[in-house]
Amino acid sequence: MKVLFASAEAYPLAKVGGLGDVAGSLPKALKALGHDVRIVVPKYGTIGDVREDLGGFPVSVGGADHQAKLLGSAIGDVPAYLVDFAPLFDRPKVYEYPDDGQRFAFFCKALLDLMPEAGFWPDVLHCNDWHSALAPAFLKTTYAADERYRRIRTVLTIHNLQHQGLFGRDLFEWTGLPAETWNPEGVEFYGQLNFMKAGIVYADLVNTVSPTYAREIQTKEYGYGLDGLLRSRSAKLSGILNGIDYDVWNPAKDELIAQRYSKATVEKKARSKAALQEEAGLPTDPKAPLLGIVSRVTQQKGFDILIPALPQIAKLGAQVVLLGTGEKKYEEPLFLISKAHREFVTFLKYDEALAHRIYAGSDFFLMPSKFEPCGLGQIISLRYGTIPIVRSTGGLADTVVDIEANPKRGNGFVFTEYTPTALLDATRRAMEFHQAGKGWKALQQRAMGRDLSWKASAKQYAALYARALSA
Ligand code: ADP
Secondary structure, three states: OEEEEEOOOEOOOEOOOHHHHHHHHHHHHHHHOOOEEEEEEEOOOOOOOOOEEEEEEEEEEOOEEEEEEEEEEEEOOEEEEEEEOHHHHOOOOOOOOOOHHHHHHHHHHHHHHHHHHHOOOOOEEEEEOHHHOOHHHHHHOOOOOOHHHHOOEEEEEEOOOOOOOEEOHHHHHHHOOOHHHOOOOOOEEOOEEEHHHHHHHHOOEEEEOOHHHHHHOOOHHHHOOOHHHHHHOHHHEEEOOOOEOOOOOOOOOOOOOOOOOOOOOHHHHHHHHHHHHHHHOOOOOOOOOEEEEEEEEOHHHOHHHHHHHHHHHHHOOOEEEEEEEEOHHHHHHHHHHHHHOOOEEEEOOOOHHHHHHHHHHOOEEEEOOOOOOOOOHHHHHHHOOOEEEEEOOHHHHHHOOEOOOOOOOOOEEEEOOOOHHHHHHHHHHHHHHHHHOOOHHHHHHHHHHOOOEHHHHHHHHHHHHHHHHHO
16 A cells, blocks of 8 residues: 655654654654655754755745655665755754644645655555645645545544644645535634644544544533534544553663663663662662653643642652753752752653663653543553553553453553642552552553564554555
8 A cells, every 4th residue: 555644753864752653653654554655844943864855846835836846765774755845844953833834734735736746646645733734725725636646545543632733824825625615514623723623624543542532522521613624524423542662662682771671671770760760869778669750741641630749759759850841930840849849850841861760760650641642641640560550531541451450450550630639549559559569560460461563553553554545
């Protein structure tokens, strides 16, 4: 099968968050299954890995023909097309410019217009999040008369519904989409152009990054105004869990951690724990339960319930190490709590290597998210035998099973209510389990035994593509 995988980010060419991880690893796993997958991303100013000049092509948008360049790169053995149009993309950052609407509308049009120049006509166009979600709308309208485009099927993956790409009517006019698409059954959303909505309406199939999140976004609480539309499209909506790159995240081979270990030698993890305690300036007590947090510091990640619970968690005798950056309104109280409680240590920065050391060195990984489309933190920690304590939402609910509620299958500790009390109760249960010692090693080994690589999920994506083709 021929697949064009469109994304605003793809690691290592460009990465801001989880989308970059997925776009950098899922295509490789699909390629390993024998599919002809190619990635397309804008050529940002920060991308240096350009391997080929593939020619120029016109992009017709905003009432003019713009001359863009098509450059060739690669991620592993997956070819990558770079859309080079300096006025919109030759900048240091991926997002957060006032003209992001124009930038990604251009990208959506360009990824279709590059096909004749590339000589690549995919069976399936796989769009990811709002930045590429307008492409199915162009395909089904502007390009519908062209046989070469008409046979392309489209899949949209929603990685986070909170960000939809909302812009004014003037941008709609600029895109050149036919006037009839401006209605509530099309791309219009309460007087604005909504990229994500366009994708949901016009893509042949839509999926999210976990089965539970696929159900949740059909409710008012998680739907961000699109729940009604998603309910009406539920027949074409599904959920597929993200995997992690097992080459990057492997405690048996990880060169960034103090002591390598495997499922069979999990007791060696104690050495990584001591190293982390030392690095964080904590007493190197092997018995003190050590809780790690690696996270964006935002509302989504549960800081409204974590911050009030932290002083109590410290009083229970736990050590807590947090790595993260984000909103000041959370970073400031976190800093103050760390000053008042020496068991709570904060690293308010982004640091890949330290993240590895926290995953390897902690006994528990805390993830009390308000909502979580999939979540990678809990998946990585399972891989490292670090027991997750999570709120039951989205991908967390699909990957973590409470050991006390389900002793045969449990691999962590789970709570449901979005309150500091519920978080505290789960943490207390986890610490008691750890201190009792019975079954602790078995729990770590069970966590490490679950296959959370891309292998299984890539097969599900291939099946989704096949379904799109038969639609
Ligand atoms: P999201 O994509 O919503 O931020 P995920 O759990 O899906 O959350 O993925 C977050 C990824 O980013 C994980 O790989 C996590 O280890 C990493 N990460 C988050 N914050 C930091 C940080 N401050 N330093 C290093 N890695 C981080």
